[in-house]
Amino acid sequence: MAKDKKKQSRPKAETPKGFRDYFGTDVTERKAMLDRIAEIYHRHGFDPLETSAVETVEALGKFLPDVDRPNAGVFAWQEEAVPGGGSGDWLALRYDLTAPLARVAAQFRNDLPSPYRRYAMGPVWRNEKPGPGRFRQFYQCDADTVGSASVAADAEICAMLADALEAVGIARGDYIVRINNRKVLNGVLEAAEIREDQAEDALRQIDKFDKVGRDGVLALLTTGRLDDSGARIDGVGLSEVQAAPVLAFLTSKGADNAATLDNLAAAVGGSAMGGEGVDELRQIATMLAAMGVAEDRAVIDPSVVRGLGYYTGPVFEAELTFEILDDTGRKRQFGSVAGGGRYDGLVERFTGQKVPATGVSIGVDRLLAALRAKGLSGAEDHGPVVVTVMDRDRMAEYQAMASELRAAGIRAEVYLGNPKNFGNQLKYADRRSAPVAVIQGADEAERGVVQVKDLILGARLATQASHEEWKSQPAQTEVARNDLVGEVRRILG
């Protein structure tokens, strides 16, 4: 070929490592899910916000909230400094939707309502080492209330989260929103007389409760333990007496909220901070009940510890409780799909003023995976009707057929490839998951009829039909040209 000499310099047709494309139902299923969530958020008075994907590094801060990702980074570059143009600033892609909210809350603090309820949905970017199932661009879906110190804001977000999960199709009983409070833990640390220099280390160990359980945390808080590989992990050095209230806190979930709150009140002893935390949880429980959110939907649960180190007040997590088969074929609970809590200092970096805020982030990919696992993602079960092309000169007539079908609300397309090989057209229809193929040759056109092929029935017959059934061709029907739409509609059911 004449072009061969250029072969060397051809670019690779690949996304950068860790990036991917979304095709067809990947896009529509996610969109349908986010649309339903947005409707719930909107009904609760939350307004959409879509910030710029690009921020100055200065505004963003080099700060990622998840403490277990110390190597997390951003994609950043420096602008050229051009008079009247580029500023020489360092710019970066947002790594989450909270940092831009902080910038917006500071930038537009005189224009936004206060408190400001906003939701945001969109991609974020992380400059991390890509890995299996670990991408450098992914969706987040957040709702936050900025400027309210009231736990009513937290209760509202928990109730809204439960509503959102039901709106996308998760049945009541298949999820639970669990609520804890960092202040209660602070009270417990106070009651246990844990030194300030030990507190951070203790928090880090408590955060492992999900993984290592009660005895594991006890060991980690005291003398240390061996991990799975046999390596020794040092303990914090607390006495068992000191560790006791912490473990009482983590395991204080009772038969109902009232019992749990009593256990917590005991665990915090005389700590004022702890008492405040328990009181906040009590208020949240009361408000959830008033909003008609029963304890089978959202419940006080002190074993929720993920992110306790990051948040400053109430924390919450939504878990899906139904079982799925994991990669090894074992049953396990689906697990967490959303988390959030109250945090301070959102806009303080910018303005010096503390602004209280609380919010939740739904794990978009995880929730979508859950919907798919339950058959709830709303995927279309077939593609468009394909009008085949037997006679290139009558393309206009084929297009008229497709137009008529569309006018009747039926998804339809004309085959636009080279029509010479009819087999290729049927292969195309198959690849498109077409439910119906429409065929009209010169002979049919002359007689004013059209062949309508039921491809779903055809596929079933191909594997199941008897020879007689097959010969009678029940999957292909000749109808008058004027009955095309009616016949296709009949097949689609």
Next chain:
Amino acid sequence: MAKDKKKQSRPKAETPKGFRDYFGTDVTERKAMLDRIAEIYHRHGFDPLETSAVETVEALGKFLPDVDRPNAGVFAWQEEAVPGGGSGDWLALRYDLTAPLARVAAQFRNDLPSPYRRYAMGPVWRNEKPGPGRFRQFYQCDADTVGSASVAADAEICAMLADALEAVGIARGDYIVRINNRKVLNGVLEAAEIREDQAEDALRQIDKFDKVGRDGVLALLTTGRLDDSGARIDGVGLSEVQAAPVLAFLTSKGADNAATLDNLAAAVGGSAMGGEGVDELRQIATMLAAMGVAEDRAVIDPSVVRGLGYYTGPVFEAELTFEILDDTGRKRQFGSVAGGGRYDGLVERFTGQKVPATGVSIGVDRLLAALRAKGLSGAEDHGPVVVTVMDRDRMAEYQAMASELRAAGIRAEVYLGNPKNFGNQLKYADRRSAPVAVIQGADEAERGVVQVKDLILGARLATQASHEEWKSQPAQTEVARNDLVGEVRRILG
């Protein structure tokens, strides 16, 4: 203040220059518009595609389609080269949705149906000097058919574009899709015996027909002209005899498609290429008619020249023909909101194989501006119902009210700021454009009633009411607590 010493190092709360945020209805109006367009595209058999925002510079190519933006650039950065991690590649944000389509069409050529119809909607980024109304991140909305050389694909896109404009609310008669063909122009250049080394220059001048008109192009093709500032612009150096067929081409629009096609056939003379182009337009006209798209919706119009230099076959442009007032208060037609055409070499860069493609791009911001100008953007005329807080201790009861309203499908929220100053709560309701405020103090609670304030009527009365009318407080009604939802529903109408 103790924090004052930190003041110096506080980051600026600003988007980078040329970037912006979208709030509330900015987001929902655009989304509603794109959802309607997506529905039309989907019904025509187009599948959504959402590519990664980040591409390798190698895959992207440093290539922008709009010839009038020679300084256009991309935002790019180099990855760190880390073993097992970053590749050292240069990465960049996509500058349009076509370059990623080319990469996808090459990368997945064995998996995608062929022809492949796809639509894409999303932000793109341009590293250009920002200016008024000129942003460095903006939305594009494209539909393309890859792998079909048939003009049926072009006709389909023109018909779909007309449908899409009507779907978002543009009335028939308020828009026109105009169709031209680069091959006809090529035929005209051939017929005019224009030298190959003059062709590019001639094309550039023809591209100005929209701006300078017939006589302007005549001058530019021949001896040159003075521009508005009095500066001399050199002509291409053609004779008037050579320029004549070009001008005949540009002004060949007749009373209907048949007349226009006859004029074009005359203008291309004996050129085979020109004849092929006219024949393509004739086929497109026939197919549009068969699809029920009359000439008042899509019409052959050789005066469409924008982008003729870029495209290789049919080109199309959608114009809104209704008048708006421009910045100086003068009436003018709204103008172009979409454009597209047929182009070659989409995936050739990657694979060495020519793959024919045709597509259209809708100017999202311009079309949305048009809908707003016509009052068609579907903006909500009010915000949520605001439940005020007279008594902090009864927050749970206020939340119950909001929950009841939401359960009835009414957007509602509880005031979450500091409730001490009731005036602030009404100011907040005003800022939220709340249609209704709900008020219940201790007195009303005891009596089992609630005050429902019609804020829309209240605002009207504030400017128009007589003193008597005002005193009777018709905008505020006391109803039984159980009638809250009914009363709010009555006010919302």
